[in-house]
Amino acid sequence: MNDIEAAINEIEGYLLWEAEKDRARTRAGAFCAGLPWLTGAQREEVEFRYRQDQREVSRAYLRCIAARSVSLRAEYEGAYRALRRRLLAACLGATVAATVLVTTAVGLVAR
Numbered sequence: 001m002n003d004i005e006a007a008i009n010e011i012e013g014y015l016l017w018e019a020e021k022d023r024a025r026t027r028a029g030a031f032c033a034g035l036p037w038l039t040g041a042q043r044e045e046v047e048f049r050y051r052q053d054q055r056e057v058s059r060a061y062l063r064c065i066a067a068r069s070v071s072l073r074a075e076y077e078g079a080y081r082a083l084r085r086r087l088l089a090a091c092l093g094a095t096v097a098a099t100v101l102v103t104t105a106v107g108l109v110a111r
Helices: 003-033 040-110
Strands: none
Touching: 003 040
């Protein structure tokens, strides 16, 4: 991966995380809207703790996704290498078979 791709990935990750933080704020506000008896200070505390909890859940979820992505990449790369080896073996086998066939045909015609 080159520097530009790495920078783009970093920016994308930052923007995705900021969007997740915004969703946590929105969910916290909606949650507290259903608790009209909270005082202003209580509402702030509940929203703060709700946002914290949502971020921790999101962070853990993203770590799981990242680990699974690494695992899938390794699995798919392995499958790709195996398919490439099989294709190469098939091409070599076909080449050898064609060579044998042509050699035999030339030998029969030469008689």
